[in-house]
Amino acid sequence: MAERGHQVVATTATNALNEGSSLRIVEVSKHFPAADASSERTHALDNISLSVAAGELVSVVGPSGCGKSTLLRLIAGLDHCDSGTLTVGADAIHEPSAERGLVFQDPNLFPWLTVRRNIESGLVARGVLHEKRHEVDEFIRLVGLETFAKAYPHHLSGGMAQRVALARALINHPKVLLLDEPLGALDAFTRMRMQDEVLRLWEARGATILLVTHDIDEAIYMSNRIVIMTPRPGRVERIIPVSLERPRQRNSAEFLRLRGDILEFLHFTRGAG
Amino acid sequence: MNVSSVQVKEPVQVAKAVETPNGLASSSLAAGSKMRARTFLAVPTATLIAFVVHLFVSQDEPAVDTRSYSVFLAGMFGLSVAAAAVQPLWSSLRRWMAHMCPIIAATVLLLCLWEVITSGLRLLPMPYFPSPAGVLQSLLNDRKLLFDSTWHSLLLLLSGYVLGVSIALVTGICIGWFPLARYWGMPLLKALGPIPATAWVPLAMVLSPSGIFSAVGLVALAVWFPVTMLTISGIANTRASYLDVARTLGAGPKHLIFRVAIPAAMPSIFIGLFMGLGTSFLTLIVAETVGVKSGLGWYVSWAQGWAEYGKVYAALVIMAAFFSTIMTVLFKVRDRVLVWQKGVIKW
Ligand SMILES: Nc1ncnc2c1ncn2[C@@H]1O[C@H](COP(=O)(O)OP(=O)(O)O)[C@@H](O)[C@H]1O
Numbered sequence: 015m016a017e018r019g020h021q022v023v024a025t026t027a028t029n030a031l032n033e034g035s036s037l038r039i040v041e042v043s044k045h046f047p048a049a050d051a052s053s054e055r056t057h058a059l060d061n062i063s064l065s066v067a068a069g070e071l072v073s074v075v076g077p078s079g080c081g082k083s084t085l086l087r088l089i090a091g092l093d094h095c096d097s098g099t100l101t102v103g104a105d106a107i108h109e110p111s112a113e114r115g116l117v118f119q120d121p122n123l124f125p126w127l128t129v130r131r132n133i134e135s136g137l138v139a140r141g142v143l144h145e146k147r148h149e150v151d152e153f154i155r156l157v158g159l160e161t162f163a164k165a166y167p168h169h170l171s172g173g174m175a176q177r178v179a180l181a182r183a184l185i186n187h188p189k190v191l192l193l194d195e196p197l198g199a200l201d202a203f204t205r206m207r208m209q210d211e212v213l214r215l216w217e218a219r220g221a222t223i224l225l226v227t228h229d230i231d232e233a234i235y236m237s238n239r240i241v242i243m244t245p246r247p248g249r250v251e252r253i254i255p256v257s258l259e260r261p262r263q264r265n266s267a268e269f270l271r272l273r274g275d276i277l278e279f280l281h282f283t284r285g286a287g
Numbered sequence: 288m289n290v291s292s293v294q295v296k297e298p299v300q301v302a303k304a305v306e307t308p309n310g311l312a313s314s315s316l317a318a319g320s321k322m323r324a325r326t327f328l329a330v331p332t333a334t335l336i337a338f339v340v341h342l343f344v345s346q347d348e349p350a351v352d353t354r355s356y357s358v359f360l361a362g363m364f365g366l367s368v369a370a371a372a373v374q375p376l377w378s379s380l381r382r383w384m385a386h387m388c389p390i391i392a393a394t395v396l397l398l399c400l401w402e403v404i405t406s407g408l409r410l411l412p413m414p415y416f417p418s419p420a421g422v423l424q425s426l427l428n429d430r431k432l433l434f435d436s437t438w439h440s441l442l443l444l445l446s447g448y449v450l451g452v453s454i455a456l457v458t459g460i461c462i463g464w465f466p467l468a469r470y471w472g473m474p475l476l477k478a479l480g481p482i483p484a485t486a487w488v489p490l491a492m493v494l495s496p497s498g499i500f501s502a503v504g505l506v507a508l509a510v511w512f513p514v515t516m517l518t519i520s521g522i523a524n525t526r527a528s529y530l531d532v533a534r535t536l537g538a539g540p541k542h543l544i545f546r547v548a549i550p551a552a553m554p555s556i557f558i559g560l561f562m563g564l565g566t567s568f569l570t571l572i573v574a575e576t577v578g579v580k581s582g583l584g585w586y587v588s589w590a591q592g593w594a595e596y597g598k599v600y601a602a603l604v605i606m607a608a609f610f611s612t613i614m615t616v617l618f619k620v621r622d623r624v625l626v627w628q629k630g631v632i633k634w
């Protein structure tokens with residue numbers, strides 16, 4: 015049963031992400047209006063610049079409130095920046111598109127749809143359910159929820175819900191995949207399995223992935239580069255390339271040394287600020 | 288191997304009572320069956336009491352007026368005894384009876400009390416408060432006209448309700464979703480909506496060529512306001528994150544309205560549907576009383592005009608059954624549509 019599942023997952027994997035697109039973020043700033051007259055407006059992002067090559071996997075880490083989610087929403091096209099430009103491939107980003115998939119921090123499943131229908135909803139939204147219906151089962155299997163296909167979201171644990179959200183984003187084969195702490199709610203074991211799953215999807219087609227995480231190990235294990243952000247206003251503090259061989263060993267000497275460096279750096283910046 | 292699907296929470300299942308043959312279980316079983324026996328005998332006992340009381344108080348009355356009530360009570364007695372006898376073999380009947388028997392028995396005792404007060408002790412002025420036997424007799428005597436009236440009421444209610452709900456959904460969705468529609472629609476709604484539909488009766492009678500049309504219009508108007516209001520609030524309060532998710536999945540405006548906002552608004556829309564049903568009952572009866580010359584509302588005022596209070600109460604009994612049946616149907620529809628909210632799983 016597990017082998018058979020794996021077989022199908024492999025064919026899905028090669029299709030799940032299209033050839034990636036490059037991503038350019040140039041001098042982007044974003045303010046949020048003040049909640050009331052007495053408070054100041056929030057300077058969420060300050061002059062952020064970042065280029066992500068096609069097919070690159072870049073992690074973004076930083077303390078909460080430093081604007082990571084805001085950055086992803088801008089790239090997704092859900093919000094607009096005050097100044098600066100965002101481009102994907104050759105096109106400026108104006109509005110959301112199925113080519114840029116986003117997995118939110120909360121699963122945000124549609125509670126009125128079953129697991130299966132939630133995963134289908136990307137196909138329904140694009141009006142291609144009829145042609146692509148066969149893929150739905152593969153994605154349900156990918157996230158290991160075959161027995162829950164007909165369950166409604168309020169029967170799922172947090173981790174299961176997040177896996178459904180991941181499958182729902184993947185079924186559109188996005189060229190850029192934006193992941194906002196998608197594995198944060200999972201237990202350590204499932205989390206590692208899903209990390210490998212995401213890596214396999216990524217390696218199979220070389221899509222572009224921007225992964226927000228608060229887990230340094232996850233960032234080192236997964237990404238080509240790690241972007242460290244600082245809060246209020248959100249700035250790119252430092253970009254650390256990770257040149258470890260893949261598949262990476264979580265306890266290799268280089269891994270641990272890099273981890274130590276990053277932790278030290280984070281501690282240093284926190285102490286200074 | 289597939290650890291992730293092993294660690295999942297299984298949906299809670301109602302544990303089935305397992306009958307075990309050991310002493311402890313059987314003693315608690317015996318206590319349970321004693322209680323059960325009392326429950327199952329409640330209705331026969333109550334009907335028996337009611338029957339004896341009935342025979343006693345109706346001695347002086349003409350037999351034609353009281354016979355059907357005797358038959359009713361006797362039939363009820365026979366049925367309840369038969370049900371109590373059959374229930375050990377029929378588990379769904381047993382469960383239903385365990386739940387319903389106390390209520391049915393109490394109802395029978397209330398009928399009995401009513402009979403004692405009216406034909407027994409004659410505490411209430413006579414033509415206005417007939418005994419249950421008298422009401423049952425009127426109901427049977429006038430069954431054809433009552434059936435006709437119920438049928439007309441049903442047609443009127445359904446056409447008005449469906450019309451009102453259809454218009455309300457369109458206006459509610461437009462006002463809830465489009466800012467421009469909200470700007471122009473909201474003031475109109477706030478000004479006209481709270482006027483009770485029955486206040487439009489004079490205008491409706493002037494405007495409409497036939498009483499039927501004005502009655503349908505009034506019922507529709509009565510339904511329209513609450514359903515529109517609750518639809519607007521449901522649509523406008525759709526969680527922004529659902530819309531965001533749908534947009535990143537490539538949804539266009541049509542998908543956002545019909546596949547996200549409307550399902551998200553469904554719980555709120557159903558509250559409106561229930562409120563609308565309540566106001567539509569009221570409006571239906573008023574419209575039938577003053578305008579249309581048919582239906583249960585008309586029947587009540589007609590029977591009252593002839594001082595036939597037995598018929599008035601007969602019509603009220605029918606109305607109670609009629610309205611609560613419709614209410615139940617709407618509840619069933621809601622349970623169907625909102626399974627995702629209630630947490631009923633259909634595998
Ligand atoms: N819609 C919003 N309105 C006002 N302030 C916001 C909004 N979204 C985010 N912020 C503020 O912007 C800052 C960055 O938020 P966010 O991007 O969610 O941080 P992170 O994801 O890194 O934890 C925070 O100070 C937050 O309070």
Ligand SMILES: [Mg+2]
Nearest residue numbers: 082083084119
């Ligand atoms: Mg965040």
